[in-house]
Every structure is written in structure tokens, then in C-alpha cells.
Amino acid sequence: MAAQASSTAQKSRAGRRAQPAPIRLAHWINIPLLVVMAGTGLQIFAAYPSLGPRGALYSWYPFQNVAPPSWIRLGGWLAGARHWHFAIAWFLIVNGLIYLVYMIASGEWRRRIFIPTRDASSALAMFAYYVRIRKTPPPEDFYNGLQRLAYTSAILFGVVVVLSGLAIYKPVQLYWITAAFGGYDVARVVHLSCLVLLALFTAMHLVLVALHPRTIIAMVTGGHRG
Amino acid sequence: MAKLITRRDLLVGIAASTALVGCKNKVATTFLDVMSRWNEHVDRLLFSENRLAPELPASEMTPESAFPSYFISDTMPFAPADWAFKVGGMVARPSVFSLEQLKRMPQTSMRIRHHCVEGWSAVAEWHGVQVREIAKLVGVSSDARYVEFRSFDNDYFSSWDIESSLHPQTILAYGMNGHQLYPDHGAPLRLYSPVKLGYKAVKYLTEVNFLPTRTGGYWENQGYDWYAGV
Numbered sequence: 001m002a003a004q005a006s007s008t009a010q011k012s013r014a015g016r017r018a019q020p021a022p023i024r025l026a027h028w029i030n031i032p033l034l035v036v037m038a039g040t041g042l043q044i045f046a047a048y049p050s051l052g053p054r055g056a057l058y059s060w061y062p063f064q065n066v067a068p069p070s071w072i073r074l075g076g077w078l079a080g081a082r083h084w085h086f087a088i089a090w091f092l093i094v095n096g097l098i099y100l101v102y103m104i105a106s107g108e109w110r111r112r113i114f115i116p117t118r119d120a121s122s123a124l125a126m127f128a129y130y131v132r133i134r135k136t137p138p139p140e141d142f143y144n145g146l147q148r149l150a151y152t153s154a155i156l157f158g159v160v161v162v163l164s165g166l167a168i169y170k171p172v173q174l175y176w177i178t179a180a181f182g183g184y185d186v187a188r189v190v191h192l193s194c195l196v197l198l199a200l201f202t203a204m205h206l207v208l209v210a211l212h213p214r215t216i217i218a219m220v221t222g223g224h225r226g
Numbered sequence: 227m228a229k230l231i232t233r234r235d236l237l238v239g240i241a242a243s244t245a246l247v248g249c250k251n252k253v254a255t256t257f258l259d260v261m262s263r264w265n266e267h268v269d270r271l272l273f274s275e276n277r278l279a280p281e282l283p284a285s286e287m288t289p290e291s292a293f294p295s296y297f298i299s300d301t302m303p304f305a306p307a308d309w310a311f312k313v314g315g316m317v318a319r320p321s322v323f324s325l326e327q328l329k330r331m332p333q334t335s336m337r338i339r340h341h342c343v344e345g346w347s348a349v350a351e352w353h354g355v356q357v358r359e360i361a362k363l364v365g366v367s368s369d370a371r372y373v374e375f376r377s378f379d380n381d382y383f384s385s386w387d388i389e390s391s392l393h394p395q396t397i398l399a400y401g402m403n404g405h406q407l408y409p410d411h412g413a414p415l416r417l418y419s420p421v422k423l424g425y426k427a428v429k430y431l432t433e434v435n436f437l438p439t440r441t442g443g444y445w446e447n448q449g450y451d452w453y454a455g456v
Contacts, residue, residue: 055292
């Protein structure tokens, strides 16, 4: 089943590199954009470093009124950070849309997106291998299940961070997005949670890329033609 | 003329932003200026005069003591004994209203969420008269595009696009949470609306002027977003 799915994917992308140019471009462009969005976002958060509406802060959040350290912030002050955040957001959205359209149109999604029926067992086996329960990694074609799970999660966090951002940017004009998240202050929690999840993803990604440096070369040159 | 001043002030504000990011160059300033104008364009497209902010149940109310308030004067501003509200600019009948006259006009009450530029929200009830009601009374010229609200709080002011000013939920509020407006929230009269960030809602009002061009505002001139739609 897995072999069949992968062979169809192989056929539809005959002659294409491991990392096609649009994916490489979107990947590298994304990095400075995400850095600016995260840094300015934390500067904005510092203006009200609490979660929950006034007078009814969320009791589950342990860091109420703790501002992020200044070295991690960008934009200098609230208005500056807002100008940068709302300017760069457009480029992040456009880059993300180009990436998603290419993924779908080219069929690349087939070998990258986590499909539970195909990838769940491989993901579990790979996890078992990383935590030394299992001695050998599971066989992989292009990506293993855990990679697919990680990369698919990152795309999902990206989509949700944009939607929750719109929800707190225009909670009246785009009230339906805000309502879908359960209101303004919940959407704000989701927005910041996505930042934390994306940061965790990036940390794991950097460790694994450092352990497998050939993947960096593929993401720069494109790697082998398939 | 007024437009030129605002534009310079906006650039000063944006230049300050870029300087602090570490790119003290013209490219970054121009980039942010272009993007700010693009964002205002999108903001105006999103705005609909018919879209109302949702009215909230009483259970969502913020305890009034937890609803933040501020003023820019050194001490709490109190209205002078001869306080009256002036309406002028491009109007057929420049007028002066007493608080009692405003209270006799049709009242609008709403329980809605407040959105602050800092990121917090809070809910209160506001009672007052629609700005569009006043606009009808004084006969605003169709050439008026902007509305400037001024206060006795050390000249705190803000200017709005006329569309947002005439939104049915944009009111001159003299009451809050079922009682008269207290001085910490802008007594005797303040602007209130759910379609703008809090800093656009000028407290301690003294006058409103309908204008052909935009002027800035207290925070806007320091670099904060002028349109500030929610």
C-alpha cells in the first residue's frame, strides 16, 4: 500500500529534484519572515503580557504579566512592532499561499503530507528508534512517517497562526473568524500557542538537520533528480 | 495643509520605529510607509457601515474597577463649570450643545467588547447619542471626509474617517454601565465605538469638527496607526 502510493508519487514527479525550486525558495524566504513576525509579535505581546480579558485573566496560565525578555523582541516599541508585524504578515501569507498552491498543483503533497493510514506506523517506529526503544529505523521512502508528521504539523501551525492573527487583528470586521476561535481572547491564546509550537518545531528541525547535514545541501541545491 | 502635517508626523513615527529596529535607512522607512498605506486601504475595504459589533451578554461584563482608564494630563482632568460641546467645521449649522441637550436626544446603549492597541479586551455598557444623529442635526456637508474630536485633556485629540464616525455604534457617550460617565473614563462626554482601537475613542470631549482633510491625533502623531480599525 505504502509502496504503491509512493510509486504513483514518483511517476507524477519524474525528473524533479528531491527539493524542487519553489519549495526551496519558499523555505528560505520563510525564515527571515518568521523571525520578524516572532520578534515583533513578542514586542506586541509585551504591551499586555497576560492572557484573558481584563478582570478575568485565565487562571491556567502560569506566566501572567511576565513580559518576554527584550533581547527576543523586535520593533523597539509597540507602534514600531505593529508596523513591521502587519507589513511582513502579507509576505508571509503570500509565500505560504504560493507554497501551498505548488504543493497541491505539483502533487508534491503526496510524499510530504502525513497521511495517517500510510504514515502512522512509520512515525511510531521512528519515534521508538529516536528514544532507543527500537534498534533500527523503519524503512523510509523520501521521508519517514515522523518527518511527514512534523512537516505537516508545521504547515498546520502556519495556517492557524495566520487565521488566529486575522481574528485578533479585525475582531469586528472579521468577527466570523474570531467567533470560530471562540472569541478574541481565545484567538489571542491560539495565536501565541502557534508561536510556541512553531518555535518548538524549529528547535527540533535544527537539531535533526544538524544530525543529517545532507538535507541542508538538498534544500540549497535541490538534491538528486528523482 | 493639514494632510501634509499628518504625513510628516507619520513619517517621523515610522522613522522612529525603523531606527529602533536598527535599519535607520530610507528603504525601511519607505517600505513601512507603503505597507501602512496598503493596510489602511485594506482596512477601509473591510469596513462596512452596516456591520455591527456583537452585543454581549451581561455575564461577559468586565468589573468596572478592572476596566483600565488613563489620561495624558498630570492630574485627572475635570470639566470646566461652563462646559459645552461644540460642533463645527463643514456644517450648515455650527452648534453648541449642553449635556442636558445631548441626553434628550435618542439614546443608544450597547454592551460590547473594547479592543486596546496593547492587546487587552474588556466589556462595558455605553450609553449616549450617535455621532450620525449629531451630524444630521448640524447638516454636515457631503464634502466632509474626516472628523476631528478634541478634548480638554491636555489637548488630546484624534481624527477619524467619516464612514467610521457615522457608524451606528459610534456614539458620544455620557453613561457607562448604567450610571453617568465618571471622570476616570472621560466625563462628562467621550467618544466610544467598537470599530476602532481604544486610543481613537477620545475622552473629555470639548468639540468635534467635520473636515475635508485628515488631521492626526495624540498617539497617531507619535507613530501609531491612524485608521486603527478593528
